[in-house]
Amino acid sequence: MTNPSRRKTAKVDTSGLYQRAILESFTKLNPRIAVKNPVMFIVWIGTIVTALVTIEPNLFGQASGTNPRLLNGLITFILFFTVVFANFAEAVAEGRGKAQADSLRATKSDTTARKLLPDGSIQEISSTALRKDDTIKVVAGDMIPADGEVIGGIASVDESAITGESAPVLKEPGSDMASSVTGGTRIISDELVIRVTSDPGKGFIDRMIALVEGAERSKTPNEIALTVLLAVLTQVFLIVVVTLPPIANDVKSPVSVALLISLLVALIPTTIGGLLSAIGIAGMDRVAQFNVVATSGRAVEACGDVSTLILDKTGTITLGNRLAEEFIPVNGNSLQEMASVALAASVFDETPEGKSIVRLAEKLEATVDFERSQAEGIDFSAKTRMSGTNLPDGKEVRKGAVESVKGFVRSRGGASAQISSELDLAYERVSRLGGTPLAVCQNDRIYGVIYLKDIIKPGIRERFDQLRRMGVRTVMLTGDNRITAEVIAAEAGVDDFIAEATPEDKISVIQREQAEGKIVAMTGDGTNDAPALAQANVGVAMNSGTQAAKEAANMVDLDSDPTKLIDLVTIGKQLLITRGALTTFSIANDVAKYFAIIPAMFASAGIGGMNVLFLSSPNSAVLSALIYNALIIPALIPLALKGVQFRPLTADQLLQRNILIYGLGGVIAPFIAIKGIDIAIAAVGLA
Ligand SMILES: Nc1ncnc2c1ncn2[C@@H]1O[C@H](COP(=O)(O)OP(=O)(O)OP(=O)(O)O)[C@@H](O)[C@H]1O
Ligand SMILES: [K+]
């Protein structure tokens, strides 16, 4: 697979991005900002010192050479731009986020809210005065002033400001999914009564703005570890360079301070030091381009470490619009009899499954012979795995997972003959097709099996193959029966599956994997997914999901596409690999720079044989190495922002590949480049 492709995103204005970044590159020279990047800060201090010896070449003792001022001046100039280039890399990466924040902020205007008082009257207040648990009313045309849960009314809402999706979304109370609204979206029909769920400045859009602006971009654990490693490496080279002068004096080749600083800057890992934060920011940006909001850089990075992926069956691995395909009557009942019981059991069922059962029954001309207003609907729950209706005459009709219905019939005193081999045959036939069988019963009698047909998403098998090659194990979790689960698992190519799973099973699977040291990712949307989303290392909530799920998760998918988890894992892995590759490249570069500068330093001692690059003059050697060292930073900005070419391989294979490409390339490339710059310098007669 190549880089995950871009999808539609909310419009971001990136004009002026580069001008702003250039400006920022200079404001970031402020020592208080610069000190946060230890490697580049050393370069910045070095620049100041070389500037001093440009002004006063004899500052640290008698200067030698023909024109020390010119050489020191050139070194100062190059070092200064090394720092500016690193700042530019970071500024460009940040700029994309800022542009996105600006377009988000445009949705956040201060509006008037209609607050509903306990006595039922309406008070008009500023939206910024709203508090959590206030009740408000919004009507067609209004901007919804705060995040909330719909508690009354039904209306369509335009959420394009957040999701970029222009189709309006229906909002109504009760149903888990459709009842949450986001401040900044617009109601386009009817009216809603909303209970506010966040204080001003703490809503979803506010969090997104803070996030993309980098206010909350704290360094991730991996980034901190690498920064420490780079700082240690810098210190080692600092010691090496400081101990050089006595040796140089011994061989009667005293070296100038400017040359020592040049050597130090060439050796310390400035390439990765300059690009490190840009790589991290770009990772978050790439997640944002996929229309996913991450609460922290840490969450994005955790995606790269994921070793177990927990996925739902219905709607994630399968298309999820499970529709009634066939009624299979059993126990001597006719198709007509079964259809009317199935219809009776589904008249109150608002799930897609329930509605499709009604449609199929009506196609078979089934009718109900009771007054709906007198009957009571029994909602489906993942715990009971059944739904149905209590009829006015006391009859109880149910439909649901076959095991659950068997249990129900037994509890109503059903004869064991009801649990017939005919029933089991129908159940197995549907399951072997990968379908979901629902048994239908009335009191103590089973009437038949409904075949709910679902199909596996096209291309999902290839994606699981890719994940496997990356060393990620996939586990499918489903409330469905074992046979169906097995059939779908085999067809989709997941590594493992858990059937007849209750919502609680999700959390225990995650805990079990984590106990084995695995990093676990999962998606979810319901309130009952919230604990599992919080427990998982990467929890991705669907934007269509409940507020509780969104709060527990560390990412929210604005498109509500559960398969995006696969893209996120890819983005996270790519982030880690990019960082690893550029670190390898940066350190490998040192070999060439070392061989360019050291011979130049000891030139007067007559050890020119060390000049393996045959550079034209000692001064040109130093300048060439430094110019290469500076230019490589902007040259690698596109790679840092885009990420290195990504292939689904295991960590070991990737390491080998990286060492080969970026390690070997990192040794060879600078030799060629430095030689080229040297020729150019000699040609213009600069040194
Ligand atoms: N509307 C419904 N009425 C009655 N029973 C249902 C209904 N929807 C699903 N079921 C039964 O309950 C079982 C569990 O449903 P649940 O939604 O928990 O899991 P699932 O959709 O099968 O799998 P997944 O967890 O992958 O979404 C289903 O397999 C089915 O047998
Ligand atoms: K360097």
Ligand SMILES: [Mg+2]
């Ligand atoms: Mg489900």
